[in-house]
Amino acid sequence: MHRAEQVLYAAMFVMPISGYLYVMAGGYGVNLFGAVELSNPIGERESLAIVAKWTHILSGYALLLALAGHVGLVLRHQLILKDGLLHRMLPGRRADR
Ligand code: HEM
Secondary structure: OOHHHHHHHHHHHHHHHHHHHHHHHOOOOOEEOOOEEOOOOOOOOHHHHHHHHHHHHHHHHHHHHHHHHHHHHHHHHHHHHOOOHHHHHOOOOOOOO
16 A cells, blocks of 8 residues: 555544544534534643644645645556556556456
């Protein structure tokens, strides 16, 4: 697995978890569609909110870089190497074709 893919997978977990921790520990809460207020199982904790906020912001930038790297890699395979990588990423295709 390429480094960009590892970062994409990590971001898939780190982003929503750190975002949730930030708004809960920061005491902002989550309101779904202006109708349902989610309960706060963490309680307000300033230091956790700061760590979660910076984790969220920095992993957001890491995600952006990994996305750009991933798109660049796929374009290189598709346009220069012409090995059908994009075809293999599409649903319904086998990895060995
Ligand atoms: C896959 C999920 C998520 C992605 C990709 C994502 C991405 C981002 C990005 C790129 C930013 C801007 C960071 C910056 O200031 O440079 C941001 C900010 C923020 N996100 Fe998320 N986020 C996700 C999930 C969540 C969740 C689940 C919550 C809360 C329930 C959340 C709450 C926030 C908040 C409050 C900010 C503002 C941070 C600030 O004070 O600057 N995010 N998010």
